[in-house]
Amino acid sequence: MTTARRDTYTPETLLSVAVRVFNERGYDGTSMEHLSKAAGISKSSIYHHVSGKEELLRRAVSRALDGLFAILDEEPARVGRAADRLEHVVRRMVEVLTAELPYVTLLLRVRGNTETERWALERRRDFDHRVAELMKAAAADGDIRGDVEVRLATRLVFGMINSIVEWYRPEARGATGPEMADAVVRLVFSGLRRA
Amino acid sequence: MTTARRDTYTPETLLSVAVRVFNERGYDGTSMEHLSKAAGISKSSIYHHVSGKEELLRRAVSRALDGLFAILDEEPARVGRAADRLEHVVRRMVEVLTAELPYVTLLLRVRGNTETERWALERRRDFDHRVAELMKAAAADGDIRGDVEVRLATRLVFGMINSIVEWYRPEARGATGPEMADAVVRLVFSGLRRA
Missing domain, CATH: 1.10.10.60 (Homeodomain-like)
Structure with missing residues:
Protein backbone atom coordinates (compact mmCIF):
# COMPACT_ATOMS: atom_id res chain seq x y z
CA MET A 1 0.00 0.00 0.00
CA GLU A 54 4.00 29.01 18.61
CA GLU A 55 2.22 25.69 19.21
CA LEU A 56 5.13 23.89 17.53
CA LEU A 57 7.54 25.76 19.79
CA ARG A 58 5.49 24.83 22.84
CA ARG A 59 5.41 21.15 21.90
CA ALA A 60 9.13 21.13 21.16
CA VAL A 61 10.29 22.77 24.40
CA SER A 62 7.74 20.66 26.34
CA ARG A 63 9.47 17.54 25.07
CA ALA A 64 12.81 18.82 26.44
CA LEU A 65 11.31 20.04 29.72
CA ASP A 66 9.29 16.86 30.29
CA GLY A 67 12.46 14.81 29.76
CA LEU A 68 14.35 16.91 32.29
CA PHE A 69 11.60 17.01 34.93
CA ALA A 70 11.04 13.25 34.62
CA ILE A 71 14.60 12.80 35.96
CA LEU A 72 13.55 14.30 39.29
CA ASP A 73 10.85 11.62 39.67
CA GLU A 74 13.26 8.71 39.14
CA GLU A 75 13.92 6.72 42.29
CA PRO A 76 17.68 7.47 42.53
CA ALA A 77 16.81 11.19 42.36
CA ARG A 78 14.37 10.84 45.26
CA VAL A 79 15.92 8.29 47.61
CA GLY A 80 19.31 8.34 49.33
CA ARG A 81 21.90 10.94 50.28
CA ALA A 82 21.51 14.28 48.55
CA ALA A 83 25.01 14.08 46.99
CA ASP A 84 24.18 10.72 45.37
CA ARG A 85 20.80 11.99 44.19
CA LEU A 86 22.57 15.04 42.72
CA GLU A 87 25.05 12.78 40.95
CA HIS A 88 22.18 10.82 39.42
CA VAL A 89 20.49 14.02 38.24
CA VAL A 90 23.70 15.36 36.64
CA ARG A 91 24.29 12.04 34.84
CA ARG A 92 20.72 11.87 33.57
CA MET A 93 20.71 15.53 32.49
CA VAL A 94 23.58 14.76 30.12
CA GLU A 95 21.80 11.63 28.87
CA VAL A 96 18.56 13.52 28.22
CA LEU A 97 20.45 16.39 26.58
CA THR A 98 22.30 14.05 24.19
CA ALA A 99 19.21 11.89 23.48
CA GLU A 100 16.94 14.90 22.83
CA LEU A 101 19.65 17.16 21.43
CA PRO A 102 17.62 19.38 19.04
CA TYR A 103 14.80 19.83 21.57
CA VAL A 104 17.14 20.77 24.44
CA THR A 105 19.16 23.03 22.10
CA LEU A 106 15.96 24.91 21.23
CA LEU A 107 15.01 25.14 24.92
CA LEU A 108 18.40 26.64 25.81
CA ARG A 109 18.05 29.27 23.05
CA VAL A 110 14.61 30.48 24.11
CA ARG A 111 14.74 34.22 24.84
CA GLY A 112 11.35 35.26 26.22
CA ASN A 113 9.72 37.31 23.44
CA THR A 114 6.42 35.37 23.42
CA GLU A 115 4.18 33.89 26.08
CA THR A 116 5.39 30.38 25.27
CA GLU A 117 9.02 31.46 25.54
CA ARG A 118 8.41 33.14 28.90
CA TRP A 119 6.62 30.00 30.14
CA ALA A 120 9.59 27.86 29.00
CA LEU A 121 12.08 30.16 30.76
CA GLU A 122 9.99 29.95 33.91
CA ARG A 123 10.01 26.14 33.83
CA ARG A 124 13.77 26.13 33.17
CA ARG A 125 14.31 28.36 36.19
CA ASP A 126 12.11 25.99 38.22
CA PHE A 127 14.24 23.01 37.17
CA ASP A 128 17.50 24.86 37.90
CA HIS A 129 16.11 25.80 41.31
CA ARG A 130 15.28 22.17 42.15
CA VAL A 131 18.82 21.08 41.27
CA ALA A 132 20.27 23.96 43.32
CA GLU A 133 18.16 22.80 46.30
CA LEU A 134 19.63 19.32 45.94
CA MET A 135 23.13 20.79 45.91
CA LYS A 136 22.31 22.85 48.99
CA ALA A 137 21.14 19.71 50.80
CA ALA A 138 24.34 17.87 49.81
CA ALA A 139 26.39 20.79 51.16
CA ALA A 140 24.38 20.73 54.42
CA ASP A 141 25.18 17.00 54.71
CA GLY A 142 28.86 17.89 54.41
CA ASP A 143 29.26 15.72 51.29
CA ILE A 144 30.00 18.65 49.01
CA ARG A 145 32.75 21.21 49.40
CA GLY A 146 31.76 24.29 51.36
CA ASP A 147 34.17 26.75 49.75
CA VAL A 148 32.21 27.32 46.53
CA GLU A 149 28.88 29.08 46.94
CA VAL A 150 26.00 26.75 45.97
CA ARG A 151 24.34 29.12 43.52
CA LEU A 152 27.63 29.75 41.74
CA ALA A 153 28.49 26.03 41.66
CA THR A 154 25.04 25.24 40.20
CA ARG A 155 25.53 27.82 37.45
CA LEU A 156 28.99 26.54 36.58
CA VAL A 157 27.86 22.90 36.49
CA PHE A 158 24.85 23.81 34.32
CA GLY A 159 27.23 25.83 32.15
CA MET A 160 29.39 22.78 31.55
CA ILE A 161 26.42 20.52 30.81
CA ASN A 162 24.54 22.97 28.60
CA SER A 163 27.65 23.80 26.57
CA ILE A 164 27.49 20.26 25.17
CA VAL A 165 24.74 21.33 22.72
CA GLU A 166 27.29 23.62 21.03
CA TRP A 167 29.49 20.83 19.71
CA TYR A 168 28.00 17.36 20.41
CA ARG A 169 26.82 15.66 17.23
CA PRO A 170 25.45 12.13 17.80
CA GLU A 171 26.13 11.10 14.21
CA ALA A 172 29.87 11.88 14.47
CA ARG A 173 32.44 9.45 15.83
CA GLY A 174 33.21 10.25 19.44
CA ALA A 175 31.67 9.73 22.85
CA THR A 176 28.12 8.34 23.10
CA GLY A 177 25.57 9.98 25.38
CA PRO A 178 26.24 7.65 28.34
CA GLU A 179 30.04 8.06 27.86
CA MET A 180 29.60 11.83 27.90
CA ALA A 181 27.50 11.51 31.05
CA ASP A 182 30.27 9.45 32.70
CA ALA A 183 32.88 12.08 31.80
CA VAL A 184 30.76 14.95 33.12
CA VAL A 185 30.01 13.12 36.40
CA ARG A 186 33.72 12.41 36.92
CA LEU A 187 34.78 16.00 36.22
CA VAL A 188 31.96 17.61 38.20
CA PHE A 189 32.27 15.42 41.29
CA SER A 190 35.96 14.50 41.41
CA GLY A 191 37.70 17.07 39.21
CA LEU A 192 40.63 16.76 36.84
CA ARG A 193 43.45 16.27 39.29
CA ARG A 194 44.44 12.77 40.25
CA ALA A 195 44.09 12.51 44.03
CA MET B 1 38.40 73.76 28.98
CA GLU B 54 34.43 44.95 10.14
CA GLU B 55 37.44 46.91 11.41
CA LEU B 56 35.59 47.54 14.68
CA LEU B 57 34.86 43.81 14.94
CA ARG B 58 38.49 43.00 14.29
CA ARG B 59 39.70 45.42 16.93
CA ALA B 60 37.15 44.14 19.45
CA VAL B 61 37.88 40.43 19.06
CA SER B 62 41.61 41.21 18.93
CA ARG B 63 41.35 42.73 22.38
CA ALA B 64 39.78 39.50 23.70
CA LEU B 65 42.22 37.25 21.84
CA ASP B 66 45.28 39.28 22.85
CA GLY B 67 44.15 39.04 26.48
CA LEU B 68 43.78 35.28 26.24
CA PHE B 69 47.03 34.64 24.34
CA ALA B 70 48.98 36.87 26.75
CA ILE B 71 48.13 34.33 29.48
CA LEU B 72 50.22 31.69 27.72
CA ASP B 73 53.27 33.96 27.90
CA GLU B 74 53.02 34.50 31.66
CA GLU B 75 55.76 32.76 33.63
CA PRO B 76 53.46 30.38 35.60
CA ALA B 77 52.01 29.23 32.26
CA ARG B 78 55.49 28.46 30.92
CA VAL B 79 57.44 27.12 33.89
CA GLY B 80 56.68 24.15 36.15
CA ARG B 81 54.63 20.98 35.99
CA ALA B 82 52.04 20.92 33.21
CA ALA B 83 49.14 20.47 35.68
CA ASP B 84 50.16 23.60 37.59
CA ARG B 85 50.62 25.54 34.37
CA LEU B 86 47.15 24.39 33.28
CA GLU B 87 45.69 25.52 36.59
CA HIS B 88 47.23 28.95 36.10
CA VAL B 89 45.81 29.18 32.58
CA VAL B 90 42.29 28.20 33.73
CA ARG B 91 42.39 30.76 36.53
CA ARG B 92 43.60 33.53 34.25
CA MET B 93 41.08 32.64 31.52
CA VAL B 94 38.26 33.34 33.99
CA GLU B 95 39.96 36.57 35.10
CA VAL B 96 40.40 37.80 31.52
CA LEU B 97 36.83 36.77 30.64
CA THR B 98 35.35 38.69 33.57
CA ALA B 99 37.64 41.72 33.10
CA GLU B 100 37.00 41.94 29.33
CA LEU B 101 33.44 40.61 29.45
CA PRO B 102 31.87 42.36 26.40
CA TYR B 103 34.91 41.65 24.22
CA VAL B 104 35.08 37.96 25.13
CA THR B 105 31.27 37.67 24.79
CA LEU B 106 31.55 39.01 21.23
CA LEU B 107 34.44 36.65 20.46
CA LEU B 108 32.41 33.64 21.64
CA ARG B 109 29.48 34.65 19.41
CA VAL B 110 31.50 35.00 16.23
CA ARG B 111 30.11 32.69 13.56
CA GLY B 112 32.39 32.85 10.52
CA ASN B 113 30.43 34.78 7.87
CA THR B 114 33.20 37.30 7.11
CA GLU B 115 36.96 37.10 6.71
CA THR B 116 37.47 38.70 10.14
CA GLU B 117 35.10 36.23 11.78
CA ARG B 118 36.86 33.27 10.17
CA TRP B 119 40.21 34.68 11.32
CA ALA B 120 38.85 35.04 14.88
CA LEU B 121 37.53 31.46 14.86
CA GLU B 122 40.92 30.26 13.66
CA ARG B 123 42.71 32.06 16.50
CA ARG B 124 40.19 30.71 19.02
CA ARG B 125 40.83 27.18 17.77
CA ASP B 126 44.56 27.82 18.07
CA PHE B 127 44.15 28.94 21.70
CA ASP B 128 41.93 25.94 22.53
CA HIS B 129 44.51 23.69 20.95
CA ARG B 130 47.32 25.12 23.09
CA VAL B 131 45.31 24.53 26.26
CA ALA B 132 44.46 20.99 25.12
CA GLU B 133 48.20 20.35 24.60
CA LEU B 134 48.85 21.48 28.17
CA MET B 135 46.16 19.10 29.42
CA LYS B 136 47.68 16.29 27.37
CA ALA B 137 51.09 16.96 28.95
CA ALA B 138 49.55 16.95 32.45
CA ALA B 139 47.88 13.61 31.68
CA ALA B 140 51.20 12.23 30.42
CA ASP B 141 52.79 13.31 33.73
CA GLY B 142 50.10 11.31 35.52
CA ASP B 143 48.87 14.42 37.37
CA ILE B 144 45.48 14.42 35.66
CA ARG B 145 42.96 11.59 35.63
CA GLY B 146 43.31 9.21 32.70
CA ASP B 147 39.67 8.12 32.46
CA VAL B 148 38.32 11.19 30.68
CA GLU B 149 39.60 11.72 27.16
CA VAL B 150 41.69 14.92 26.94
CA ARG B 151 39.80 16.46 24.03
CA LEU B 152 36.47 15.88 25.76
CA ALA B 153 37.77 17.22 29.09
CA THR B 154 39.08 20.36 27.34
CA ARG B 155 35.70 20.97 25.72
CA LEU B 156 33.83 20.51 28.98
CA VAL B 157 36.18 22.81 30.90
CA PHE B 158 35.95 25.46 28.18
CA GLY B 159 32.16 24.98 28.26
CA MET B 160 32.07 25.77 31.96
CA ILE B 161 34.34 28.80 31.63
CA ASN B 162 32.69 30.25 28.52
CA SER B 163 29.18 29.85 29.97
CA ILE B 164 30.08 32.58 32.47
CA VAL B 165 29.44 35.24 29.80
CA GLU B 166 25.76 34.21 29.79
CA TRP B 167 25.02 35.39 33.32
CA TYR B 168 28.01 37.18 34.89
CA ARG B 169 27.37 40.91 35.37
CA PRO B 170 30.26 42.74 37.05
CA GLU B 171 27.99 45.57 38.22
CA ALA B 172 25.68 43.18 40.16
CA ARG B 173 26.37 42.01 43.70
CA GLY B 174 27.97 38.60 43.69
CA ALA B 175 31.37 37.07 43.07
CA THR B 176 34.19 39.25 41.71
CA GLY B 177 36.33 38.06 38.82
CA PRO B 178 39.09 36.61 41.04
CA GLU B 179 36.47 34.91 43.27
CA MET B 180 34.88 33.36 40.18
CA ALA B 181 38.32 32.23 39.05
CA ASP B 182 38.89 30.58 42.45
CA ALA B 183 35.54 28.77 42.25
CA VAL B 184 36.21 27.52 38.71
CA VAL B 185 39.71 26.30 39.60
CA ARG B 186 38.35 24.42 42.63
CA LEU B 187 35.56 22.76 40.66
CA VAL B 188 37.64 21.94 37.60
CA PHE B 189 40.62 20.50 39.48
CA SER B 190 39.10 19.01 42.64
CA GLY B 191 35.39 18.62 41.86
CA LEU B 192 32.32 19.10 44.02
CA ARG B 193 32.66 16.12 46.32
CA ARG B 194 34.46 16.52 49.59
CA ALA B 195 37.32 14.02 49.62
Missing part, protein backbone atom coordinates in the same frame (compact mmCIF):
# COMPACT_ATOMS: atom_id res chain seq x y z
CA THR A 2 1.32 3.42 -0.89
CA THR A 3 0.26 6.71 0.58
CA ALA A 4 0.77 10.21 -0.76
CA ARG A 5 3.59 12.09 0.97
CA ARG A 6 1.32 14.59 2.70
CA ASP A 7 -0.58 11.76 4.33
CA THR A 8 2.57 10.41 5.93
CA TYR A 9 2.97 13.61 7.96
CA THR A 10 2.17 13.21 11.60
CA PRO A 11 2.40 15.88 14.30
CA GLU A 12 5.62 14.10 15.38
CA THR A 13 7.46 14.32 12.06
CA LEU A 14 6.26 17.90 11.56
CA LEU A 15 7.65 18.71 15.02
CA SER A 16 11.11 17.34 14.21
CA VAL A 17 11.25 19.42 11.01
CA ALA A 18 10.10 22.53 12.87
CA VAL A 19 12.72 22.09 15.59
CA ARG A 20 15.46 21.78 12.98
CA VAL A 21 14.32 24.98 11.24
CA PHE A 22 13.92 26.87 14.55
CA ASN A 23 17.48 25.89 15.53
CA GLU A 24 18.85 26.93 12.13
CA ARG A 25 17.02 30.25 11.64
CA GLY A 26 16.08 31.13 15.21
CA TYR A 27 12.44 31.01 16.31
CA ASP A 28 11.86 34.72 15.59
CA GLY A 29 13.40 34.34 12.13
CA THR A 30 11.17 31.39 11.15
CA SER A 31 7.93 31.97 9.23
CA MET A 32 5.16 29.48 8.41
CA GLU A 33 6.48 29.77 4.84
CA HIS A 34 9.90 28.46 5.97
CA LEU A 35 8.25 25.58 7.82
CA SER A 36 6.06 24.73 4.85
CA LYS A 37 9.08 24.65 2.50
CA ALA A 38 11.21 22.58 4.90
CA ALA A 39 8.41 20.07 5.50
CA GLY A 40 7.46 19.93 1.84
CA ILE A 41 3.76 20.38 2.63
CA SER A 42 1.42 23.35 2.24
CA LYS A 43 0.78 25.84 5.01
CA SER A 44 -2.85 24.71 5.19
CA SER A 45 -1.67 21.13 5.78
CA ILE A 46 0.43 22.42 8.68
CA TYR A 47 -2.59 24.29 10.06
CA HIS A 48 -4.43 20.97 9.90
CA HIS A 49 -2.03 19.71 12.59
CA VAL A 50 -1.26 22.79 14.69
CA SER A 51 -2.58 26.30 15.29
CA GLY A 52 0.71 27.92 14.27
CA LYS A 53 4.43 28.14 14.94
CA THR B 2 35.38 72.21 27.30
CA THR B 3 35.35 70.16 24.13
CA ALA B 4 32.44 69.39 21.84
CA ARG B 5 31.10 65.83 22.26
CA ARG B 6 32.34 64.58 18.90
CA ASP B 7 35.85 65.64 19.78
CA THR B 8 35.83 63.49 22.90
CA TYR B 9 35.42 60.37 20.78
CA THR B 10 38.51 58.25 20.54
CA PRO B 11 38.88 54.92 18.74
CA GLU B 12 38.71 53.37 22.25
CA THR B 13 35.31 54.82 23.26
CA LEU B 14 33.89 54.14 19.78
CA LEU B 15 35.04 50.54 20.16
CA SER B 16 33.26 50.07 23.48
CA VAL B 17 30.00 51.43 22.00
CA ALA B 18 30.36 49.18 18.94
CA VAL B 19 30.95 46.08 21.07
CA ARG B 20 27.83 46.81 23.11
CA VAL B 21 25.72 47.20 19.94
CA PHE B 22 27.23 44.08 18.32
CA ASN B 23 26.39 42.06 21.45
CA GLU B 24 22.83 43.43 21.56
CA ARG B 25 21.91 43.14 17.86
CA GLY B 26 24.39 40.57 16.63
CA TYR B 27 27.22 41.60 14.29
CA ASP B 28 25.22 40.71 11.14
CA GLY B 29 22.23 42.70 12.40
CA THR B 30 24.26 45.87 13.09
CA SER B 31 24.51 48.62 10.46
CA MET B 32 26.72 51.72 10.43
CA GLU B 33 23.44 53.59 11.03
CA HIS B 34 22.94 51.68 14.32
CA LEU B 35 26.51 52.43 15.37
CA SER B 36 26.16 56.10 14.48
CA LYS B 37 22.94 56.40 16.55
CA ALA B 38 24.36 54.52 19.54
CA ALA B 39 27.55 56.60 19.53
CA GLY B 40 25.71 59.84 18.94
CA ILE B 41 28.08 60.85 16.15
CA SER B 42 27.69 60.92 12.39
CA LYS B 43 28.66 58.06 10.13
CA SER B 44 31.34 60.22 8.55
CA SER B 45 32.83 60.84 12.00
CA ILE B 46 32.99 57.07 12.49
CA TYR B 47 34.68 56.67 9.09
CA HIS B 48 37.22 59.22 10.33
CA HIS B 49 38.31 56.61 12.91
CA VAL B 50 37.78 53.28 11.16
CA SER B 51 37.18 51.87 7.69
CA GLY B 52 33.88 50.27 8.68
CA LYS B 53 32.15 47.87 11.02
